[in-house]
Amino acid sequence: MAVEVATLRQEVTELLQELIRIDTTNPPGNETRAAELLRDYLEDAGVSCELYAKIPERANLVARIPGRGDGPTLLFLSHTDVVLADASEWSADPFGGELRDGEVWGRGALDMKGQVAAEAVAIASLAREGFEPAGDLIFCATADEEVGAGFGAAWLCEAHGDAVRCDYLINEGSGDRVELGGNAYYLCSVSEKMSAPFRLRVHGRSGHASMPGIADNALVKAAPLIEALGAHKPEQQLIPEVEALIETVTGVRPTSPDEVLAQARGVAPLLAEMVEPLLSMTLSPTMANASQKRNVIPATCDVTVDSRLLPGMTTNEQQEIVRGILGDGDYELTSLEAHGGTRSEMRTPLWDAVSAWVETADPGAKPAPICVAGFTDSHWFREAFGTVAYGFFPSRAMPIETAARLIHSADERVPVEDLELGVSFLRHAAQSLLSS
Ligand SMILES: [Zn+2]
Secondary structure, three states: OHHHHHHHHHHHHHHHHHHHHOOOEOOOOOOHHHHHHHHHHHHHOOOEEEEEEOOOOOEEEEEEEOOOOOOOOEEEEEEOOEOOOOHHHOOOOOOOOOEEOOEEEOOOOOOOHHHHHHHHHHHHHHHHOOOOOOOOEEEEEEOOOOOOOOOOHHHHHHHOHHHHOOOEEEEOOOOEEEEEOOEEEEEEEEEEOEEOOEEEEEEOEOEEOOOHHHOEOHHHHHHHHHHHHHHOOOOOOOOHHHHHHHHHHHOOOOOOHHHHHHHHHHHOHHHHHHHHHHOOOEEEEEEEEOOOOOOEEOOEEEEEEEEEEOOOOOHHHHHHHHHHHHOOOOEEEEEOOOEEOOEOOOOOHHHHHHHHHHHHHOOOOEEEEEEEOOOOOHHHHHHHHOOEEEEOOOEOOOOHHHHHHHOOOOOOEEEHHHHHHHHHHHHHHHHHHHOO
């Protein structure tokens, strides 16, 4: 047994190093080489693979161990693309995949080639052992998560739904071990806020800047509107995930948002920081664009507002609130996108699998549900198939604050110990959900 564990640790480390050495910076992505590497690795273990590509350079890989009968299906989801790395900011080659002091360095180590490698090793090792799942065990490594231009999960769910339809899904998004009030918890994300940025276009009338009286300056008119958006304190509400998180940590189910913050602060500042953005929508004006010339008074001013909605809230509700804040005026609102904002049930066999693994891997620790403030590809599967999707890739060797600082940043790296922990969890999840 010890030999097998040591082998898997080495296997996941080497596979991750190889994946990092394939530059899949998106744009342009070029994920096909990563998909082919995974296919070669998995086929050696006897796992059948299929590449699905909207254009040849941007393939998604779907691998599967077919189920014996009509048991539930479980899909390990991940993406092979990464964000840009500026080598001058790094103290290692971002595409070198170097192993240094027990950590694998490189772009994507945390987001999320580490999990790609762990998922591949989990399914490959199960296949080698002759694992016969009740329902299909599927591994899907998609292209184009970071930009979402329509080559990855969204397209796969629509164009090849039968290949990726699943009852349960494990994805990125959470899994960090945190210590709160002297106890250890592993965060498991069961829902996500919606990313719903919009454009506020303020209208005026142009004119020469030397004669401001004849014009109506859209930039000046935008100023109080921007201020009103920035000053607005959105109404707080309690979502089920926050209730459950606070109850898990404190033993007391909160009854109001105020109580949540008080309870959270009583346990740890980290907990208060985590739940605060989960109590309301957010509105953050981030970009403004008016005249292109110093001496021309602008007829329009465009303000881009980043906005995140609680799961279940719609963009219509958002726009109504924003109109209430701005009042009547010469402006219009345009929704720029609406992604995420979905949730899965918390009491499910997948939760039980997470819970049982945590108890064994880290006696005394507990899983705790969380809604993540960002969004992942999970929502495509929830929307298309009603899939129960959780973000869970356990990590305990690297503190959550360190990981948060390294994702999409310089010197991204992952401890080998956490890769091994991930493989152990994924194997456990497949065995416990698909064995009966
Ligand atoms: Zn990611």
